Amino acid sequence: MRDLDITEVARRSGVPASTLRFYEEKGLIASIGRRGLRRLFDPGVLERLALIALGRATGFSLDEIARIFAPDGRPRIDRQMLVAKAEELDRRIRKLSALRDGLRHAAACPAPSHRECPTFRRLLRAAASGAIGASRKRVPQPPGN
Known part of the structure; x- marks a missing residue:
């Protein structure tokens, strides 16, 4: 699958572009470059956004959600945090x-x-x-x- 620009990520995920930019600023997602003025994202960002949405729906703060991801961007979910x-x-x-x-x-x-x-x-x-x-x-x- 090809890289997605911010408009396509917003359309597919249902997350407004302004929120995507905010998530990037918070370190929850990362763009991989630009096409003109538009940020580009790896298609894996959609799964990451789904995890963020699930975390938000269950009441996790953005800071707590950020701790769900390892430095390499892969999920590393603390099971004790889920139990709590x-x-x-x-x-x-x-x-x-x-x-x-x-x-x-x-x-x-x-x-x-x-x-x-x-x-x-x-x-x-x-x-x-x-x-x-x-x-x-x-x-x-x-x-x-």
């Missing part, structure tokens, strides 16, 4: 399942109002405590505080 991500996904699935079930209950709850529904009240308490919702990042405190 799977466990993280399991926790997220349990949390989202509980939220889904609570919302379904609240939608069908026979209580006169949501404020009187014990299940909905538990959801509110969990949200207020930070147990559900956006993860809260700790703000570092200066020494002595």
